Amino acid sequence: MxxxxxxxxxxxxVVTPNTGRDQRPLHRVIYPHRIVGMALTxxxxxxxxxxxxxxxxxxxxxxxxxxxxxxxxxxxxxxxADPRRTEMRSLLIDSAIAGAWPPLMHFNxxxxxxxxxxxxxxxxxxxxxxxxxxxxPGMLLSxxxxxxLTDFAFEPVTAMPVIxxxxxxxxxxxxxxxxxxxxxxRKVRLQNQELDRLHRVDMLTGLSARTDWEQHAERLMQRSxxxxxxxGLLLIDIDEFKQINDRHGHSAGDDxxxxxxxxxxxxxxxxDRAGRLGGDEFVVLxxxxxxxQAQDIAERLRNAVAYLRLREHPGVRLTISIGVAILDAxxxxxxxxLNAADxxxxxxxxxxxxxxxx
Numbered sequence: 001m002x003x004x005x006x007x008x009x010x011x012x013x014v015v016t017p018n019t020g021r022d023q024r025p026l027h028r029v030i031y032p033h034r035i036v037g038m039a040l041t042x043x044x045x046x047x048x049x050x051x052x053x054x055x056x057x058x059x060x061x062x063x064x065x066x067x068x069x070x071x072x073x074x075x076x077x078x079x080x081a082d083p084r085r086t087e088m089r090s091l092l093i094d095s096a097i098a099g100a101w102p103p104l105m106h107f108n109x110x111x112x113x114x115x116x117x118x119x120x121x122x123x124x125x126x127x128x129x130x131x132x133x134x135x136x137p138g139m140l141l142s143x144x145x146x147x148x149l150t151d152f153a154f155e156p157v158t159a160m161p162v163i164x165x166x167x168x169x170x171x172x173x174x175x176x177x178x179x180x181x182x183x184x185x186r187k188v189r190l191q192n193q194e195l196d197r198l199h200r201v202d203m204l205t206g207l208s209a210r211t212d213w214e215q216h217a218e219r220l221m222q223r224s225x226x227x228x229x230x231x232g233l234l235l236i237d238i239d240e241f242k243q244i245n246d247r248h249g250h251s252a253g254d255d256x257x258x259x260x261x262x263x264x265x266x267x268x269x270x271x272d273r274a275g276r277l278g279g280d281e282f283v284v285l286x287x288x289x290x291x292x293q294a295q296d297i298a299e300r301l302r303n304a305v306a307y308l309r310l311r312e313h314p315g316v317r318l319t320i321s322i323g324v325a326i327l328d329a330x331x332x333x334x335x336x337x338l339n340a341a342d343x344x345x346x347x348x349x350x351x352x353x354x355x356x357x358x
Contacts, residue, residue, distance in 0.1 A: 027077030027087040034070040034094070037122075040169040042066040044111035045101055047165035052155065058104055065097045088128075095119060095135035099142035106155040111166055118173055202276040204254060205261035213275030213283055217334055220287050225331060232286030232294030235323040235341035236260075236301070239353040241280040244316055252313040253280075260318065263304050268297070283338075291326045291358060298322040298356040306354070319354035321345060326358075 042062060049058055073090040080086035098119035102112035119139070123132040200212040208216065217233075224231050238244070238256060245253040257280065264274040264284065273285040284301075286294050305320045323345030327337050348357040 025077075025087075026084050027074055027090075030087060030091070031070065031074045034073060038066040038070050040172060041098075041101070041115060043168055044114070044162055044165040045105060047162045048105040048108045048111060051159060051162065052106065054104075061100070061104065065100075069093075069097070088131075091123070091126075091128075091131060092135055092138050095123065096138040096142040099139035100146045103143060103147035103150050103153070106150065106153040108158055108162060109156040110158040111162060114166055114170065118169070205257055205276050207261050207264070207282070208273055208275030210275065210277060213273055213285065214334065216273050216275075217285055217337075220285060221327065221332070221334065221337075223287075224327060228328075229288045230290045231327045232284075232289035232291075232297070233325045233327065233337055233341045234284035234286065234294065234298050234301070235277070235325070235338070235345045236264075236282040236284065237321050237345055237349070238280040239319045239321055239349075248313050248316055252310065252316055255310050255312060256280075256316060256318055259308050259310060260305060260320070263308060264301065267301055267304050272297075283341075289326075291324070294324050294326060295356060295358060298324055302354070302356055321348040321353050322356040323348060324356060324358035 045062055045066075049062065073087070073093070077083045077086040077090065098115055101115045102108075105111055116139075120132060120135075123135050200209055201207070202209045220231050223229070238260060241253065241256070244256055257276075260282065261274070261276075264282065268274060268284065269286075271287050275283045275285075277283050284297075286297060289297070302320055302322055305318050308318045310316045310318075323341040323343070325337055325341035325344060344357045348355045351357065
């Protein structure tokens with residue numbers, strides 16, 4: 001009998017929060033990273049401006065961008081009617097600010113390249129689709145405008161103090177990226193483990209899924225061919241299962257399947273393997289088990305099931321029919337072994353159900 005089972009964005013070029021995994025509003029996720037990113041960005045920028053005795057306007061811009069802007073962006077989003085859309089605009093402003101740094105520093109080579117590169121990398125790392133491409137026009141326009149305002153001054157030599165000022169942002173960004181990669185790899189590993197579990201376990205009953213127990217059976221058969229030990233196979237079917245579904249509903253059918261699975265687990269040996277074939281049919285693999293012992297195990301299971309009562313469905317009474325097939329050392333395909341058990345199960349059904357046949 002067979003039935004269908006119902007039965008993340010950075011503002012300065014530093015930390016990369018993955019907004020795709022955070023359930024908080026976007027502006028709240030970005031806020032601390034923008035503060036840290038702009039503070040670290042200030043180190044090489046201030047070092048260059050101090051070296052070239054920059055104008056008051058340049059100092060005011062740096063002060064606003066690194067100390068005021070992170071908080072202003074947060075407040076704008078917090079009190080906006082559409083916080084996410086406002087925060088997305090702020091992320092584009094972040095890129096425009098990043099575009100202003102190179103001309104402001106007269107294109108001092110190391111910090112200019114560093115800040116532009118990391119800003120772009122962070123936009124890519126946000127996971128916000130298309131953000132990096134959308135940020136490029138604002139960054140380029142800001143760079144050209146500020147370059148025009150500074151008469152395209154070009155002083156690319158990077159002095160040692162500026163190099164030292166660049167180290168924190170490089171090191172922290174590297175650590176941040178590595179941590180993010182570690183978290184991603186760990187997530188992928190856990191997902192792979194879950195996929196493997198789903199592949200091996202039947203979700204309704206918790207027993208071995210068909211692919212898993214078939215692989216186990218093949219291993220047992222190879223071992224039997226080498227050692228000569230017999231293997232027992234029980235094919236189990238719930239009697240009148242369709243009537244249980246029809247009379248009591250599919251929830252009762254599901255409960256019956258789970259109850260049978262629990263009975264198998266509690267009555268089998270540690271070396272035995274119980275799995276679901278499909279619908280209301282189950283398979284039990286009995287290593288190093290001959291015909292008489294397999295028959296005894298089958299009868300013990302049949303009797304245990306007869307005493308089962310479903311708490312939510314007291315009117316349901318379960319019985320099972322079992323077909324037994326023994327595999328000796330002779331090479332036999334798994335399909336043929338299953339067919340032998342299926343024929344025995346058919347005889348048990350034909351002879352009145354609630355019985356074991358071999």
